[in-house]
Structure formats: C-alpha cells, structure tokens
Amino acid sequence: MSLISEETVRGSKPVFRELSAEDEEQQQPTSIESLCMNCYKNGVTRLLLTKIPFFKEIIVSSFTCEDCNWTNTDIQSAGRICDQGVCYTLKISSKEDLNREVVKADSATTRIPEVDFEIPAFTQKGALSTVEGLIDRAIAGLKQDQPIRKVTDPDVAEQIENFVKKLEKLKDVSTPFTLIIDDPSGNSFIESPCAPHTDEALTVTQYQRTVQQDKDLGLVADDLVTEEETATDKSGNTIEDLRNEVLQFNTNCPECNAPATTNMKLVQIPHFKEVVIMATNCDACGHRTNEVKSGGATEPLGTRITLRITDPSDMTRDLLKSETCRVIIPELEFELGMAVLGGKFTTLEGLLNDIKELIVEKNPFTAGDSTTPERSKKLQEFGKQIQEVIAGRLLVHFVLDDPAGNSYLQNVYAPDQDPEMKIERYERTFEQNEELGINDMQTENY
Structure with missing residues (x-):
C-alpha cells in the first residue's frame, strides 16, 4: 500500500513538511488498520x-487498540543514507565536553573503551541528545529491570550495579575518557564548539562501508551483482560506449525525499583527468544539488596544492575538490575535513561561498536553543572573513590537500608555471591509506 499519494509527490509541497503552528494546511496523519500484538484484534x-527543524525527516507512528486499550508510539528515521560511513572519536577531559550535542542514529554503534561499554547498532532508537544524555540513557536502560534481577539473579544484579557506578563516575570527568560513535549510514554527529576551527579533542573519519554494512542498512541484496554485469547496461553497451551520453537514474530528493531524477555525465577536465558529474533537480520542492566524483584511480602519491591569493581574479579559477580532499586556510585557522561538502567542480569563489553557507547559514547549532551568543558571534565573524577573502581585501593561502591525488586547481598561466601556486606530491601515511581503504586492498593473487 502506498502511503504517499501522487498529488503529494507531483505537487509543489514537500512530502516531509516541518511542524509549524502557522501552517494552516498541516499534513494529516494516515490511518491504517493493523493487528494488535497484545490482544491480537484489529487496532x-x-x-x-x-521533518524536525535543523535535523532530518522522520516518520511518527502511533498505535491504539480500542479492545484492550494498548498503545504504542515510535519514531523512525526517513533521512537519506550518506555515501560514506562516519566515525566520531571524542576525547572527553572536562565537564564542558559533556554538554556537546550529539545526533545518534539507530544504525550507530556507541563505545566507551575505558569501561568496556558498547551499545550495538540497531539496539536503540535514534536520539538527539548530549554526551551526558547518552550516558544517562544507558544508565536508565541498565537500571530498568534491576528490581526483578535482584530477586531472580542477585549476582548479575550486583555486577550491573557496579557497572552503573562506573558510568555515573564518568560524568564527574575525574579521569578523561573516550566516546566513539561509529555510524555506517553517516547520519550521526558530534558537535564541535571550536567550529569553524580545528577541534583537537574531536576526530572525524569518513570510510567506505563494507558489503556486510551495506546489507545491514538494506542497500544491497544478499546476492551481489558481479563486476561483469556492472560493466554493461541492459542493452549490452559497455561504459566506453556511454561516455558521450547523459545517463539518468531514479533517486530521492535529499531535501524533501520526493522521487527525483539524477543526471550523470563523464567529463574530461583539460590538463587533468576524467570526472563524473551528477546533478539532481527536484520538481516537488525545487531543491538542486550537484556532485563530482573522480573517474580515475587513486594516484600513487598524494597531492597538496597551495595557492597564494593575491587578486580578486583568483576567485574565477576552476577548481575540482574530490570527496577525499581537505581544504585548509591557515590564516583563518580553518580546516574542512574529508567528504564534507562531497565532491565539487566549481570556482574558488563558489567553493568559498559553499563553505560560508555550510558553516554560518546552514549550521544547525547556530539557531534556536542550540546556540549561544558567543558561538554565534564567532561563526558570524568567520563568515565576514570569508567574504573579505572573496572580495580580495584579505589575502590568505588556500590549500587543497588530497591524499588520493584527485583534486585540481586551475593554472591560469598554463602551460607555464604559476608563480602563486605550489603543487607538492607526497607519500601517504599509514593512517591516510587506512582512510582510503588501501591497506586492506588486495589486487593480486586473490
């Protein structure tokens, strides 16, 4: 049964609408007759x-049985699964760190190694809380059946009681500890109060999901498609035959989740390599998005491109930022991590505007109850500095650091050397190879 009518999909209003007291045409709940699991009659x-403002799309379900008066409510995530998984590692050394806001998806695994504590994926519903709130929620769950355990199994009850004391002691932060949130869906998040500057206590790692993680998320079937099948389309044409065509495939809008179409095209960048450009346009809400992925292999060496911005004309330089590339502006103490903003093929001005929009305008922790005057002022000041760079009044160094070697910045003096641009090739570290999945990659004798 379809829960979304064609009028909703084709209309101008998004499928997931924000709750608002000013909306006179609020979307009405859909009622479905279903079986009561308490009395086995129909309810x-x-x-x-x-949609929760500044968070994501959700499905709220409420069940009521008139025969036995049993009720049940539940909230399920309806957000889009990201292209890569994410792992947040937070070193907690002060009580201020306990107040960091946390978005924990139901697919995330939460660990505190110092006390051998772990919450496996899909054992808790998603939550928007703080670090202290996550600990309190775990303590409440462990205490829930303690009265029964003390009667039926006193030894287990005593062990749980001792473990609860360890968790409660963590909130005193007398000893630093580590919180790890590993989410293959990429929809979890830990707040960085230092944003947009580097947070020394927080490490964010993007990674490619394993086949098993894709299966757990329902992204692939148990029987995987072979490499030969993916190399051809339904007509038997190879990818080589499709290089001059614009390919289309069905997807969902990342903003309102309505059905949309994504266009994909292979493009050759002069003096560089081939890339894949994907663009999505949603007819329901008007949202547009584009993303660029490298069409070639990972380079043997990493690439670090440093441009000294000396003139406003530098803003017109073409730029390719791959999803494995970090963006650094040393004078502003700013660093944009891998996979943030995804792959981009734009100009230098376009990327700086995207960074400003992400940090200042679309940051969920700069509005509502989540913000503080000090934090908001700091981010607004950063936005003004970015605008000064775009206008050419603030001269800085702009760095693209891509361990995969798939990023590019236009040399306006080509084929001569650019006096303001420095390109360095370097050997990747073990940690960088680990992030790219190269350490476990076997291409021979497999």
Missing part, C-alpha cells in the same frame, strides 16, 4: 511524515 496505526 489503528496513524503515520505522520514530518
């Missing part, structure tokens, strides 16, 4: 597709 389930 009613009501579903509401909505």
Whole structure:
C-alpha cells in the first residue's frame, strides 16, 4: 500500500513538511488498520511524515487498540543514507565536553573503551541528545529491570550495579575518557564548539562501508551483482560506449525525499583527468544539488596544492575538490575535513561561498536553543572573513590537500608555471591509506 499519494509527490509541497503552528494546511496523519500484538484484534496505526527543524525527516507512528486499550508510539528515521560511513572519536577531559550535542542514529554503534561499554547498532532508537544524555540513557536502560534481577539473579544484579557506578563516575570527568560513535549510514554527529576551527579533542573519519554494512542498512541484496554485469547496461553497451551520453537514474530528493531524477555525465577536465558529474533537480520542492566524483584511480602519491591569493581574479579559477580532499586556510585557522561538502567542480569563489553557507547559514547549532551568543558571534565573524577573502581585501593561502591525488586547481598561466601556486606530491601515511581503504586492498593473487 502506498502511503504517499501522487498529488503529494507531483505537487509543489514537500512530502516531509516541518511542524509549524502557522501552517494552516498541516499534513494529516494516515490511518491504517493493523493487528494488535497484545490482544491480537484489529487496532489503528496513524503515520505522520514530518521533518524536525535543523535535523532530518522522520516518520511518527502511533498505535491504539480500542479492545484492550494498548498503545504504542515510535519514531523512525526517513533521512537519506550518506555515501560514506562516519566515525566520531571524542576525547572527553572536562565537564564542558559533556554538554556537546550529539545526533545518534539507530544504525550507530556507541563505545566507551575505558569501561568496556558498547551499545550495538540497531539496539536503540535514534536520539538527539548530549554526551551526558547518552550516558544517562544507558544508565536508565541498565537500571530498568534491576528490581526483578535482584530477586531472580542477585549476582548479575550486583555486577550491573557496579557497572552503573562506573558510568555515573564518568560524568564527574575525574579521569578523561573516550566516546566513539561509529555510524555506517553517516547520519550521526558530534558537535564541535571550536567550529569553524580545528577541534583537537574531536576526530572525524569518513570510510567506505563494507558489503556486510551495506546489507545491514538494506542497500544491497544478499546476492551481489558481479563486476561483469556492472560493466554493461541492459542493452549490452559497455561504459566506453556511454561516455558521450547523459545517463539518468531514479533517486530521492535529499531535501524533501520526493522521487527525483539524477543526471550523470563523464567529463574530461583539460590538463587533468576524467570526472563524473551528477546533478539532481527536484520538481516537488525545487531543491538542486550537484556532485563530482573522480573517474580515475587513486594516484600513487598524494597531492597538496597551495595557492597564494593575491587578486580578486583568483576567485574565477576552476577548481575540482574530490570527496577525499581537505581544504585548509591557515590564516583563518580553518580546516574542512574529508567528504564534507562531497565532491565539487566549481570556482574558488563558489567553493568559498559553499563553505560560508555550510558553516554560518546552514549550521544547525547556530539557531534556536542550540546556540549561544558567543558561538554565534564567532561563526558570524568567520563568515565576514570569508567574504573579505572573496572580495580580495584579505589575502590568505588556500590549500587543497588530497591524499588520493584527485583534486585540481586551475593554472591560469598554463602551460607555464604559476608563480602563486605550489603543487607538492607526497607519500601517504599509514593512517591516510587506512582512510582510503588501501591497506586492506588486495589486487593480486586473490
């Protein structure tokens, strides 16, 4: 049964609408007759597709049985699964760190190695909380059946009681500890109060999901498609035959989740290499997005491109930022990590505007109850500095550091050397190879 009518999909309003008291035409819940798991008679389930401001799309479900008066409510995530998984490692050394806001998806695994504590994936519903809130939630879950355990199994009850004391002691932060949130869906998040500057206590690692993780998320079937099958389309044409065509495939809008179409094209960048450009345009909400992925292999050496911005005309330089590339502006103490903003084929001005929009305008922790005057002022000041760079009034160094070697910045003096641009090739570290998945990659005798 389809829960979304064609009028909703084709209309101008998004499928997932934000809850608002000013909206006179609020989306009404969908009622479905369903089985009561308490008395096995029929009850009613009501579903509401909505969106939490500054968070994500959700499905709110509520079940009521008139025969036995049993009720149940649940919230399920309806957000888009990211292209890569994410692992946050936070070193907690002060009580201020306990107040960091955390978005924990239900697919995330939470660990505190110092006390051998772990919450496996899909054992808890997603939550928007703080570090202290996650600890309190774990303590409440462990204490839930303690009265029964003390009667039926006193030894286990005593062990749990001792472990709860360890968790409660963590909130005193008398000894530093580590919080790890590993989410293959990429939808979890830990706040960085130092943003947009580097947070020394927080490490964010993007990684490629394993086949098993894709299966757990429901992205692939148990029987994987072979490499030969993916090399051809339904007509038997090879990818080589499709290089001059614009390919289309069905997807969902990342903003309102309505059905949309993504266009894909292979493009050759002069003096560089081939890339894949993908663009999505949603007819329902008007949202547009584009992304660029490298069409070639990982280079033997990493690439670091440093441009000294000396003139406003530098803003017109073409730029390719791959999803493995970091962006650094040393004078502003700014660093944009790998996979943030995804792959981009734009100009230098376009990328700086995207960074400003991400950090200042679309940051969920700069609005509502999540913000503080000090943090908001700091981010607004950073936005003004970026605008000064774009206008050419603030001269800085712009660095693209790509361990995969798939990023590019236009040399306006080509084929001569650019006096303001420095390109360095370097050997990747073991940690960088680990992030790219190269250490475990076997291409011979497999």
